[in-house]
Amino acid sequence: MPRQHFDRHLQSLLDQVLILGSMVDQAMTKAIDALKRQDHAAARRIYEHDLRVNEMRYALEDECITVIATQQPMARDVRFLAAILEIITELERIGDYAKGISKINILLGEVPVEPSILLDLQEMAVLGLGMLKRALDAFIAGDAEGARAIALEDDAVDALYLQVYRKVMALSLADPSGIEHFNHLMWAAHNLERMADRITNICERIVYVATGEMKELDTSDDEMRNHG
Amino acid sequence: MVNTDSNSKFALQATNLNLYYAAFRAVKDVNLSIERQKVTAIIGPSGCGKSTVLRSFNRMNELVPTARIEGEVHFLGQNIYDRQVDPVEVRRRIGMVFQKPNPFTKSIYENVAWGARLNGFKSGLGNPSMDEWVEHCLRKAALWDEVNDKLGQSGLSLSGGQQQRLCIARALAVSPEVILMDEPASALDPIATLKIEELMRELAEEYTIIVVTHNMQQAARVSDFTAFFSMDRDRAGYLVEYGPTNQIFTRPHNKQTEDYVTGRFG
Numbered sequence: 001m002p003r004q005h006f007d008r009h010l011q012s013l014l015d016q017v018l019i020l021g022s023m024v025d026q027a028m029t030k031a032i033d034a035l036k037r038q039d040h041a042a043a044r045r046i047y048e049h050d051l052r053v054n055e056m057r058y059a060l061e062d063e064c065i066t067v068i069a070t071q072q073p074m075a076r077d078v079r080f081l082a083a084i085l086e087i088i089t090e091l092e093r094i095g096d097y098a099k100g101i102s103k104i105n106i107l108l109g110e111v112p113v114e115p116s117i118l119l120d121l122q123e124m125a126v127l128g129l130g131m132l133k134r135a136l137d138a139f140i141a142g143d144a145e146g147a148r149a150i151a152l153e154d155d156a157v158d159a160l161y162l163q164v165y166r167k168v169m170a171l172s173l174a175d176p177s178g179i180e181h182f183n184h185l186m187w188a189a190h191n192l193e194r195m196a197d198r199i200t201n202i203c204e205r206i207v208y209v210a211t212g213e214m215k216e217l218d219t220s221d222d223e224m225r226n227h228g
Numbered sequence: 229m230v231n232t233d234s235n236s237k238f239a240l241q242a243t244n245l246n247l248y249y250a251a252f253r254a255v256k257d258v259n260l261s262i263e264r265q266k267v268t269a270i271i272g273p274s275g276c277g278k279s280t281v282l283r284s285f286n287r288m289n290e291l292v293p294t295a296r297i298e299g300e301v302h303f304l305g306q307n308i309y310d311r312q313v314d315p316v317e318v319r320r321r322i323g324m325v326f327q328k329p330n331p332f333t334k335s336i337y338e339n340v341a342w343g344a345r346l347n348g349f350k351s352g353l354g355n356p357s358m359d360e361w362v363e364h365c366l367r368k369a370a371l372w373d374e375v376n377d378k379l380g381q382s383g384l385s386l387s388g389g390q391q392q393r394l395c396i397a398r399a400l401a402v403s404p405e406v407i408l409m410d411e412p413a414s415a416l417d418p419i420a421t422l423k424i425e426e427l428m429r430e431l432a433e434e435y436t437i438i439v440v441t442h443n444m445q446q447a448a449r450v451s452d453f454t455a456f457f458s459m460d461r462d463r464a465g466y467l468v469e470y471g472p473t474n475q476i477f478t479r480p481h482n483k484q485t486e487d488y489v490t491g492r493f494g
Contacts, residue, residue: 003491072445074477074489212479 006071010080013063014140017084020056020091021136025129027053027098028195032125035105035188036118043102053095057088064088079212083205087139090198094132097191097198104188108181117167117185124160124192127153131199139206147206150199151217157196164189236304239264239406239436240285240322245299247280247289254280256464258299260455262406267428267437269447269473272457273488277465278440281457282408285438286322287315303406320347323399327411329391331383331398336375339383339394340365344401361401368434369397370427389420396427400435407431409439413446425450444489448477456485 027046034042064081067073073081131150138146168182168189200217208214238261245258255277262268262285270278283289285301287308300307308318331339340362341349351357356364362379366372371393375386383394392412399407409428413421428437428450441447447454454476459465469482480486487493 006491074444074448074491075480075486077490078478 006067006073006077009067009071010077013060013067013081013084016056016060016063017087017091018136018140020053020060020088021132023049023053023056024091024095024098025132027095028101028125028129031098031101031105032122035101035108035113036122038105038108038110038113040106043105046098046102050095050099053092057092060088061085076209079209083139083209086205087202090202093198094195097195100191101188104184104191107184111181113185114167114171117164117189120160120164120167121185121188121192124157124164124189124196127157127160128192128195128199131157131196132202135199135202135206138203139209142206142210144207144210147203147210148217151203154196154200157193161189161193237264238262238302239304240438241300241302242281242284243300243302245281245284245301246297247277247284248294248296248298249292250294253462253464255284256460256466258467260467260470262436262438263453264436265432265434266452267432267439267450268453268455269451270438270440270455270457271442271444271447271488272465272468273459273493274442275463275465276457276459278457279410280465282410282438282440283324285406285408286319286324288319288324288408290315320402321404322406322408323402323404324408324410325392325395325399325412328415329388329395331386331391331394333382333384335380336366336383336386336394337362337379340397340401343398347402349401365397365400366394368400368431369393370423370430371397387420389416389423392416392420392424393427396424396431400431404435406436406438409437411440411442414442421446444477448473456480456482456488458484458488 027049030042031046034040034046064085068078068081071077131153135147135150137143138150165186168186172179172182204215204217207217240262242258242260245255245260246253247255258281260281270282272278280289284297289295289297297309301309303318303322306313308322332342334342341358344358344361344365349355349358349361351361363372363376366375371390374390375381375394378385383391386394392415396407396412413424416424425446428439431437432452439447439451451473453471454473455470456468456476457465458468469476469480469485471481475481476485477489480489484493
């Protein structure tokens with residue numbers, strides 16, 4: 001192994017990606033928790049926390065570019081670095097969704113949230129964050145099969161999204177004066193649905209690093225059908 | 229060398245090629261097809277037979293007394309090792325540029341004109357004059373602008389990078405179809421190296437280029453196809469993997485290639 005210095009650099013990048021992953025995981029967990037309690041102070045803290053997520057993402061991007069420029073990575077190494085550039089972007093976006101949910105929390109004000117929708121949102125977050133955790137494990141292990149399986153779980157999140165959509169429609173029809181409130185809930189669900197899509201993208205990168213194959217992972221995701 | 233198939237997709241095709249120096253088998257069982265008007269890079273660790281394979285492509289290996297070949301090398305459809313084939317004609321059509329620039333101790337002009345004259349270059353009757361031909365070759369080698377006011381000076385008065393481009397101009401003067409380059413930039417500084425690499429890309433529009441290089445980044449930068457050679461326990465070189473350069477450097481199929489291009493080997 002004549003490239004120990006380079007290998008240490010790659011390992012350090014991987015460690016930092018995992019830290020970034022854990023930061024956005026925590027942000028989303030706290031955002032949902034704050035929404036459940038309609039805790040606006042906690043929601044504001046998530047806003048501030050997102051600045052650190054963004055800073056770390058840019059620092060990592062900078063470090064990746066430096067490694068590419070100075071070490072001339074090839075084959076799996078270059079795929080790994082290219083994947084990190086994508087994955088940190090996806091993680092930062094997930095951080096933005098946590099921020100989006102915090103913003104909705106504040107916009108909802110003191111109006112109580114329909115408990116069954118709150119449960120659906122929580123369930124979406126639990127499923128999505130489970131996917132994220134296992135996707136990062138698969139990234140460490142270079143596990144293409146695991147990544148493909150995780151991407152399939154997106155369907156369950158989409159199903160819950162559709163369920164929230166139907167509830168929001170029904171509630172809006174029953175009480176048109178609450179349309180803005182219900183619309184906010186729909187946006188919260190949308191943020192969670194997008195989070196799972198981002199994790200699917202991360203899974204695509206894991207498959208790419210492991211196999212060199214760059215293609216979209218098939219889920220039965222069909223948003224036209226869901227909204228049709 | 230008359231019955232060559234000018235429509236062939238491949239300029240050179242090595243079939244079951246084995247190369248020996250006395251009893252030592254230096255290269256074993258190579259099957260490799262080189263596409264026309266492309267740059268093909270041959271990479272691999274020291275001693276894997278890269279240069280030996282390259283030299284077998286224009287029968288230059290025959291100049292080593294103990295060298296022996298088994299198998300065939302087809303040039304546009306014809307086996308260059310067939311008995312009736314003239315090795316001098318092979319070397320005219322498949323030229324070579326070496327690691328160390330080796331201009332003749334003649335003027336810049338004569339370095340180009342000499343080979344052309346020796347190979348029966350005739351001016352007039354629709355052909356260019358010798359002056360025009362020398363200019364043409366020096367332009368093709370991206371050297372004309374730097375030497376046009378001193379064509380009478382010795383080729384050895386030029387810088388290393390210029391000397392190497394002069395050698396390329398000299399190779400072009402006999403109208404080859406293939407140019408073999410054995411580490412053509414390894415003795416040059418980075419700027420001169422980039423000039424040679426640019427030149428290879430330009431030449432590939434008209435010629436087939438095969439380049440042996442130790443410099444993997446160079447192979448990645450200039451070539452369309454890459455052949456990776458390694459050697460077995462008996463130190464016989466063999467072809468491990470051959471493919472489009474972007475595939476070899478981003479997703480090689482073979483673990484040995486992966487280890488070599490990522491620098492985890494050797």
